[in-house]
Amino acid sequence: MEGIAIGLSNTSKEILKRLKKTEFVKEIYIAGSSNDNGKENELIQVQKPREILLKKWPEIDLIIFIGSIAASIRIINSFLTSKDQDPGVIVIDNKCSKIVPLIGLHQSNTQNIACQIASLLGGEIIETNNSNDQSFLSLDAFGNQWGWKRSGNTKDWSKLVIKQAKNEEIFCKQLSGNNLWKTSESGEIINQINETETEKPDSTFYVSIFENNERNWHPPVLWIGIGCERNTSKELIANSLNNFLESGNLSQQSIAGFATIDIKKDEKGILELSEEKNLPIKFFSKKDLSKIIVPNPSNVVQKEIGTPSVAEASCLLAAGEDSKLLEEKRIFKNQSGAVTIAVAESKNQYNPTHGEIHIIGSGPGDISFLTNDAKKALSRCSVWIGYKMYLDLIKTLKRSDQVLIESKLTEEKERCSKAIKLAEEGIKVALISSGESGFYGMAGLLLELLQKLKKEYRPYFQIHPGISSMQLAAAISGAPLMNDFCSISLSDKLTPWSLIEKRIEGALVGDFVIALFNPQSIERNWQLKSAIDLCLKSRKGDTPVLIARQVGRDNQSKNFSTLNTIPFEEIDMLSIIIIGNSQTTLLEEIFLTPRGYLQN
Secondary structure, three states: OOEEEEEOOHHHHHHHHHHHOOOOOOEEEEEOOHHHOEEEOOOEEEEOHHHHHHHHHHHOOEEEEEOOHHHHHHHHHHHOOOOOOOOEEEEEOOOOOEEEEEEOOOOOOHHHHHHHHHHHHOOEEOOOOHHHHOOOOOOOOHHHHHOOEEEOOHHHHHHHHHHHHOOOOOEEEEOOOOOHHHHOOOHHHOEEOOOOOOOOOOOEEEEOOEOOOOOEEEOOOEEEEEEEOOOOOHHHHHHHHHHHHHHOOEOHHHEEEEEEEHHHOOOHHHHHHHHHHOOOEEEEOHHHHHOOOOOOOOHHHHHHHOOOOOHHHHHHHHHOOOOEEEEEEEEEEEOOEEEEEEEEEOOOOOOOOOOEEEEEEOEOOOHHHOOHHHHHHHHHOOEEEEEHHHHHHHHHHOOOOOEEEEEOOOOHHHHHHHHHHHHHOOOEEEEEEOEOOOOOOOHHHHHHHHOOOOHHHOOEEEEEOOOOHHHHHHHHHEEOOOOOEEEEEOOOOOOOHHHHHHHHHHHHHOOOEEEEEOOOOOOOOOHHHHHHHHHHOOOOOOOEEEEEEOOOOOOOEEEEEEOOOOOHHHOOOOEEEEEOOOOOEEEOOEEEOOOOHHHO
């Protein structure tokens, strides 16, 4: 994303600095006369807006103005050409209370970016387009968030959008790629045409690998198998590929990657083509290739390199299970070499450099505890994955084009694996934990699984911290965590009880305040009593204890006791227990571990 932000007055400096910290804005400017041309604090450049745009307009994706909408329109008016070519434009008022996506709502993804900025800065997004007002799918843009590329005449797409605005029926015929989008509220409005149906209403768009449709979204599902003579030129490989795909009516935009034998890891022509198209190459050994049954094995190839097939076998291997060979191999030759090409279609998309995983700590309960950073990430993602109860707590933030994937409490590994699979397909995914995802949440498991992937094939990921239930429990009771503390989970499903005991003993020796997670369930009904008995060996029976339950939720409660008087029967998995140390006091329901400031 190449974006700039321009403040139309000096009052916009702080907003500009905040925008500079986002991935949307690379450079920030304050509008000024040529006499003021320069930099302020080496961060904000001072320049006339028109001079900025004369230089930047052709090369940027996004412009954000801080100031008047009318002034912003006058500045950009002479630069506008067409919605396919113009950068997106967003206008924000000087108080950052109103955020208006102005230009490029679809093509430039401005609408989604504005939503993310609104979530991050706390402003209200002002939208007037039909897609938002009526929960319509942005037909000419939505495929971007599912890892697809668009083809077709802009006017044809515009006609479809106009029909949608008039509440005419819209149809889709999807022949390949991920179809999760259909389960969104916006997607459910679209009429689906069965694969075998031949009827093609005028108001139809397609999701397919083929080129012969007016309006098409192309999922990355095609794997190109390549075999070639040593030092075959990139030009021959590229031209041969173009001819090969054209003859089969296959779209270049549906290519997921290239595949070949590992002895070609240094083949210049293949490497250059891969770099030029920004597509991955999968390399396979002759042993693996030899196991693949192909329609056109070659004795010559078998004799030369030890496998009967390179092009057909490698594209099938790359495409994975349930793949099919779309086009059998063809050989192309000229004076600069020879190349063999075959194509297989994968059941699954593959576009990991476009995919993202955002691991989000949703806080202890109420949506007010969700951070702006987490809200921005949620707005960015097409799919939210999480335990149903946690998703329900934040569901009010979901747009009609976003999809929820709900799972059960014990299906943590399945959730993480699903998130990785979708991100590998080129989709932006939010993986939801309650509280803070790095405290007994999903962050650790997801990173363990990501480490199993080669770094170059690993989707982008980011962890967005949340507020832990332990923090909220402490806040509603006083300041018991004011000095050194530790947290210990009493669940022995993943950690042996003998190790949990050692950790409790260590915390007692160090005189730490102790927060206990997962204290007691119907199945685990003895661990908490055992832990308290351990504490009583080192701490006084009148040590204050907090039992906080359902913190951040409708039925939130807090109850103070001591180590001697803990009401075990009132404690369950929705409870957090904080045990004071030797300095902790409970006076008039203020639970406090002093740090020692008054002694200085």
